[in-house]
Amino acid sequence: MDKPKLIYASSIASSVAILFVTVITIVAEFKAPLKDWLKSLSGHHWTSKGIISVLLYLSIVFLVYFAAKGVNSKKITGSLWGAIIMTVLGSLALFVFFAGHHLGWY
Amino acid sequence: MWEIFLSKPVLIGLHLAFAIIGIDAFLWLLGEIKNDSWRKTRLYRSAIIGVVAFVLSWLSGGYYYVKHYGSSVKPIIQSGLAPWAHNIIMETKEHIFLFIIPLSLTALFIAMLDKKKFEELNIKKVFMILVILVVGLGLLIGAMGFMISAAARWGVK
Numbered sequence: 001m002d003k004p005k006l007i008y009a010s011s012i013a014s015s016v017a018i019l020f021v022t023v024i025t026i027v028a029e030f031k032a033p034l035k036d037w038l039k040s041l042s043g044h045h046w047t048s049k050g051i052i053s054v055l056l057y058l059s060i061v062f063l064v065y066f067a068a069k070g071v072n073s074k075k076i077t078g079s080l081w082g083a084i085i086m087t088v089l090g091s092l093a094l095f096v097f098f099a100g101h102h103l104g105w106y
Numbered sequence: 107m108w109e110i111f112l113s114k115p116v117l118i119g120l121h122l123a124f125a126i127i128g129i130d131a132f133l134w135l136l137g138e139i140k141n142d143s144w145r146k147t148r149l150y151r152s153a154i155i156g157v158v159a160f161v162l163s164w165l166s167g168g169y170y171y172v173k174h175y176g177s178s179v180k181p182i183i184q185s186g187l188a189p190w191a192h193n194i195i196m197e198t199k200e201h202i203f204l205f206i207i208p209l210s211l212t213a214l215f216i217a218m219l220d221k222k223k224f225e226e227l228n229i230k231k232v233f234m235i236l237v238i239l240v241v242g243l244g245l246l247i248g249a250m251g252f253m254i255s256a257a258a259r260w261g262v263k
Contacts, residue, residue: 007215014208044172057208073227080232095198102193
């Protein structure tokens, strides 16, 4: 197993899964049919988001692992920083979104 | 037997206990990364314990959330003195929790490297920040969980 490639693939897949959870959560609050569709998949919208995000993470790890070429220190460092920044931004976006929703900003 | 195992207090206890084990294991991992001798077995052991604990915390907390929270806890909070505890804190917490699993798996894969490869890649600083982020998210989620429980217990009008 090429471990540096696996780290690179996992950090990119983490960023995509985090972005997916953040975006679909916010969009589904405005689009009732989307939330209903998520609910219809597993019985609860949160469970569906969890299952889809895990499947998305695994698929992207698989794809990037076999497609990526020339994985080096610079690429791995960049992808890890990307995952860290995406986590911070995703967390802040969700908090601000739900705070604004509760406080009636929109 | 299953009735007790899947009851609200046991599920909440498991959710919290596994989260504490996961956070502690990642703090142990952080200490191992800082230690320049790169003790591979300890690095791998701390990371795998952390990942497994976070997954178990996710499953026990998730089952509680889907099975019990929406029907019996959420209505109490929303009609109490602190409805924001659900509308802001719980809504944020339940989604941020989903971030921890891929991040902790990424940390596990780094912990599986041998010392020579780890030094070649020069990723010690970013690896430490990733682990600190997982620990920080875990602690933040714990604090949020406490606020939600407090709102359900003491926020009743």
